[in-house]
Amino acid sequence: MPLDMWWFIGAAGACLAAAAALLLLPGAPVVVETPGPQSVALLRGGRRAAVVVALVALHQRGVVTTGRHGTVRTDGWTHVAVRDRLQLAVHTSLRRPVGVRVVVTVPRVQKALDALRDECAAAGLLRANARWRAARVLLCAVPLTIVAGLLVRPMTAPNTPLQLAISTVPLAVAAALWAIPRRTRAARRLLESLRERRPIQRRPPRGAAAEQHALMSVALYGDRALQRYVPHFARDGGLLGHGSRNTGIAVFNTAADPRPTGAESFGCGAGSGD
Structure with missing residues (x-):
């Protein structure tokens, strides 16, 4: 029996059905506890946002400060035990x-982000992770x-215009499913709830809870909160926007200028969490 375009359209439909089941069927039960600022940042802005938090x-604990050319570095004068996995990796x-x-691309930081x-x-x-990759x-x-079907089936065969028209349907559905974010509906509701309960305050809070409030605000609002609560560290450390393109590697040009200059990074910034 010769291969027909309908077989390929059917196979594409089966792939779509399996991918839709992986993406749309409910997964693990939602934990009621509010996640920490780094997890909230990961949900809101992806890996780079979690590293920024x-x-x-x-920086709040005094172990990280700014370097030259929009970089960050450790503060050699401060010795504080860091126990959080992501913070320790960073x-x-x-x-x-x-x-x-560049920090986001470090293997130990990547492993900590994967655990988060x-x-x-x-x-x-x-x-x-397994369902997301399988769906992709x-x-x-x-x-x-679809392309394999078009190559195997001669274009001059009967019903080719109809088959071509119908073959566009799986492609459109696949594009729609591809646009589904990795973040679940429960995560979107959680972020909305946290923003309602924790708006950005005009003046930075004071007291014991000030640091946690600032961290959660940075996790929820990104640059707006950075400029409000840690403006100098955010600006000088390259935390705003897409960050500095500078890796901080010192390059000395003794012939022209004895001062170190930074080399550019070819690593890309973070997402989606996706």
Whole structure:
């Protein structure tokens, strides 16, 4: 029996059904506890946002300060025990002044971010890693299946215009499913609830809870909170926007200028959490 375009359209539809089930069916039960600022930042702005919150937390404790050219570095005069996994990974990665985007790419920081992502997935705030990757693979298989059908089936065969028109439907559905964010509906409701309960205050709070309030505000609002609560550290450390392109590697040009200048980073900034 010769291969027909309908077989390929059916195979693409099966991939779509499996991907939709992985993306849309409910996963783990949602934990009622409010996650920490780093988890909230990961949900709101992705990996880079979580690293920024970790840097602000370390700065509040006096173990991280700004370097040259929009970089961050450890403060050699302060010795404080760091127990949080992500903060410890970030702290130990600052052996020299580096930009935020470079910190995100350090393997130990990546492992800590993966653990934080898995915790959010276990709480039902992110789609599980295995289901997310499997769904992505299935969605990538949809256009490949359609193209394979077009190549195998001669274009001069009967019903080709109808088959071509119908083959666009799986492609459109695949594009719609691809746009589904990794963050779940429960995570979106959580972020909305936290923003209602924790608006940005005109004046930075004082007292014992001031540091936690600042961290949660940075996690929820990003640059707006950075400029409100830690403006000098955020600006001089390259935490605002997409951060500094500078890695902080000292390059000496003794012939022209004895002062160190920074080299540019080719690492990309973070997401989605996705």
